[in-house]
Amino acid sequence: MPEIDFWYSIGSTYSYLTVMRLPDWARANDVTVRWRPFNVRSVMIDQKNIPFAGKPEKSAYMWRDIERRSAKYGITARVPAPYPIPDLQLVNQVALLGLKEDWGIPFTRESYRIWFIDGLPAGSEPNLSEALHRSGQDPAEALIRSRSDAIVKELADETDRAVRSGVFGAPSFVVRDEVFWGDDRLDDALSWARLGHVT
Amino acid sequence: MPEIDFWYSIGSTYSYLTVMRLPDWARANDVTVRWRPFNVRSVMIDQKNIPFAGKPEKSAYMWRDIERRSAKYGITARVPAPYPIPDLQLVNQVALLGLKEDWGIPFTRESYRIWFIDGLPAGSEPNLSEALHRSGQDPAEALIRSRSDAIVKELADETDRAVRSGVFGAPSFVVRDEVFWGDDRLDDALSWARLGHVT
Numbered sequence: 555m556p557e558i559d560f561w562y563s564i565g566s567t568y569s570y571l572t573v574m575r576l577p578d579w580a581r582a583n584d585v586t587v588r589w590r591p592f593n594v595r596s597v598m599i600d601q602k603n604i605p606f607a608g609k610p611e612k613s614a615y616m617w618r619d620i621e622r623r624s625a626k627y628g629i630t631a632r633v634p635a636p637y638p639i640p641d642l643q644l645v646n647q648v649a650l651l652g653l654k655e656d657w658g659i660p661f662t663r664e665s666y667r668i669w670f671i672d673g674l675p676a677g678s679e680p681n682l683s684e685a686l687h688r689s690g691q692d693p694a695e696a697l698i699r700s701r702s703d704a705i706v707k708e709l710a711d712e713t714d715r716a717v718r719s720g721v722f723g724a725p726s727f728v729v730r731d732e733v734f735w736g737d738d739r740l741d742d743a744l745s746w747a748r749l750g751h752v753t
Numbered sequence: 754m755p756e757i758d759f760w761y762s763i764g765s766t767y768s769y770l771t772v773m774r775l776p777d778w779a780r781a782n783d784v785t786v787r788w789r790p791f792n793v794r795s796v797m798i799d800q801k802n803i804p805f806a807g808k809p810e811k812s813a814y815m816w817r818d819i820e821r822r823s824a825k826y827g828i829t830a831r832v833p834a835p836y837p838i839p840d841l842q843l844v845n846q847v848a849l850l851g852l853k854e855d856w857g858i859p860f861t862r863e864s865y866r867i868w869f870i871d872g873l874p875a876g877s878e879p880n881l882s883e884a885l886h887r888s889g890q891d892p893a894e895a896l897i898r899s900r901s902d903a904i905v906k907e908l909a910d911e912t913d914r915a916v917r918s919g920v921f922g923a924p925s926f927v928v929r930d931e932v933f934w935g936d937d938r939l940d941d942a943l944s945w946a947r948l949g950h951v952t
Contacts, residue, residue, distance in 0.1 A: 601808055601810055601811065602807055602808060605804075608801055609800055609801060609921075611800055611802075611919065611921040612800065612802055612921050612922075614919075615919065615921065615932060615934060618932075619933075619934070619938075622941065622945075622950070622951045623941075623951060625950060625951065626941075626950070626951040626952060720813075720814065722808075722810040722811050722814065723811075733814060733817075735814060735818070738937050739818075742821065742822075742825075751821070751824060751825075752821045752822060752824065752825040753825060
């Protein structure tokens with residue numbers, strides 16, 4: 555079965571499209587997808603890659619594009635959602651902890667739903683606790699565990715691995731040594747996984 | 754018949770994909786496309802939108818993505834091509850002049866071929882004269898006419914029109930009031946032209 559690493563950060567806007575459509579897409583295409591949260595913000599600051607801040611025209615376009623593509627995929631989205639979110643490290647630590655257990659994908663999707671449908675920024679309260687609650691976790695307990703030194707280090711290590719793979723933004727898909735950036739490259743990644751070229 | 758404005762600048766890398774595939778694509782889909790050169794560099798400087806300069810990771814990805822997508826479309830591309838090109842105003846003035854006559858599309862395509870296949874930057878000699886020659890023009894005469902005050906003003910006016918339409922990068926496709934940015938949004942633009950939504 556083809557395998558794809560899905561590198562994402564809760565906090566990335568276009569990742570919303572992928573996060574919402576990916577489970578059905580993976581089933582329909584018989585693909586194994588590894589969900590790998592990382593800290594895209596620290597990577598982008600390191601690489602001086604600031605795509606939207608201070609760019610009102612490009613930001614307005616981004617929201618309109620997400621709105622049109624959400625409709626295409628049948629995904630509800632109230633745009634613009636609050637952006638940027640104040641902090642993305644903690645929420646991605648929570649997602650990482652959840653993925654080591656069995657609630658990382660539901661937590662990620664609920665964080666995004668609360669952000670893009672209810673308009674409450676991911677990574678802050680009340681979104682954090684509500685997303686944990688909806689994914690069957692005790693919020694206070696999960697937040698303590700997500701702040702542990704081990705999880706802090708693991709998110710940093712995963713971020714380093716993403717960078718070493720050539721990832722510079724989110725969402726990205728990595729197939730063997732090949733990087734595909736953007737929700738709109740998901741099918742290119744699948745084609746690469748199956749055939750070694752883009753169709 | 755659906756109508757699409759194709760805003761491009763010779764000098765934009767991803768526009769290579771569109772420029773090379775657009776004539777066949779428009780015929781196959783029965784679409785009228787208006788080719789509209791503008792000065793994307795002045796727009797991006799005004800909007801502080803500098804996507805690749807000083808960003809080696811993102812630049813390397815951009816070339817790899819163009820290479821994979823060129824193969825997908827059956828387009829020859831030797832990448833990385835020389836980038837950025839030193840000047841893009843003059844060559845887009847030439848394209849604009851050519852589009853008022855009947856040689857603007859061939860000139861645009863030849864400029865790109867000489868840049869992406871022969872490795873000679875668009876907008877400089879010998880690319881300029883060779884592309885004019887290949888599109889049936891006398892280079893010296895066409896270059897004089899392309900530098901006229903009227904053509905200089907017309908490219909600036911077209912650039913203003915692009916910005917007023919919401920265009921901030923190249924290639925962009927405008928259908929009625931809707932902007933689609935990037936070669937990878939060409940089918941979204943067609944869908945919008947036909948149906949008023951993205952499929």
